[in-house]
């Protein structure tokens with residue numbers, strides 16, 4: 001960026017932001033906050049093009065959970081460029097940045113960084129350069145938007161009445177990176193955390209979320225059902241694990257349909273069945289695998305226990321043995337994602353001011369899981385969907401599709417929402433915070 005452009009940008013920022021924070025006595029009033037300027041700033045090419053460039057670089061080089069080494073390095077280079085201090089490594093590849101006073105209140109905004117094991121089928125200039133890996137869940141865009149918010153917030157740092165904590169977390173896709181971030185203790189003094197996820201069928205410029213349960217708690221299981229192999233035409237000398245596994249699968253469906261409250265949404269799905277290799281051989285064993293979902297801890301644990309009982313019990317009925325593994329090492333249980341009710345009202349107010357109240361939609365809960373839930377177990381948290389759908393363009397594919405595409409026009413909305421949610425939180429909630437003990441929180445930086 002040329003010198004004159006910097007002067008221009010600083011002038012805009014000075015004019016936009018100084019009044020927001022300069023008068024602390026009136027800061028709890030929302031009415032004077034010109035938060036629309038955040039969106040204007042995020043749409044400015046100096047921020048927008050910068051985000052697009054970051055997003056495309058990350059998209060070309062997708063990295064799996066806890067292996068986001070180059071993504072993490074890129075994030076740190078951008079934070080260095082902005083003069084933002086950070087902690088690293090946190091949870092292997094995670095980066096925690098700080099903007100503001102270094103003192104309370106602390107408010108966090110989060111982006112996940114990991115990609116998926118799948119081949120990109122979108123033909124475009126910045127297609128994945130790593131065979132078999134793809135950013136098909138939009139986490140490349142999430143990182144770019146959080147950095148965009150950081151760029152905006154850094155410019156008004158001296159006026160922030162507290163500290164914004166930037167959370168770049170690894171391994172959302174099943175690895176529970178959020179849990180490792182929480183366990184690392186870096187969010188100890190944080191009062192609230194906000195996150196977003198891009199969504200293909202919410203309109204560009206709109207958002208969707210709800211108070212309370214938004215995403216389900218999710219777990220995985222794998223079972224090995226062992227019998228005794230033999231000739232397919234002489235079954236009396238074998239113990240058939242195929243028939244046993246088939247009955248197991250049918251019985252698993254009865255847990256939700258016959259045992260669960262129909263008003264308490266739950267899912268048990270068997271998505272994997274491996275057994276046998278020939279038409280005329282009864283195999284020794286069958287392996288099945290699946291997932292289960294629920295919106296409360298009690299229902300979730302009930303499903304977990306009943307899945308184990310049904311598999312071992314039904315296998316025994318058919319003279320087979322069964323072992324059930326809930327894969328806690330590789331795929332930890334995600335708790336339900338439950339949005340804080342107070343933060344829901346706050347979010348509606350901020351997003352409504354920024355986008356227009358008609359652009360802030362309520363949505364039904366969905367059975368997908370999100371490891372943002374781990375933050376919400378530790379502190380009040382709120383996550384929402386960010387719209388990308390442009391009605392005049394071809395429809396976008398859903399996340400985890402090999403044809404998944406980001407509408408990059410959504411990036412400024414995400415950056416502005418992150419920045420607004422964090423900045424306004426500090427202004428509105430600082431007076432409710434505990435008194436500052438001088439020096440006490442400097443270690444946080």
Ligand SMILES: [Zn+2]
Nearest residue numbers: 137173399400
């Ligand atoms: Zn995903």
Ligand SMILES: [Zn+2]
Nearest residue numbers: 137138139197
């Ligand atoms: Zn995702």
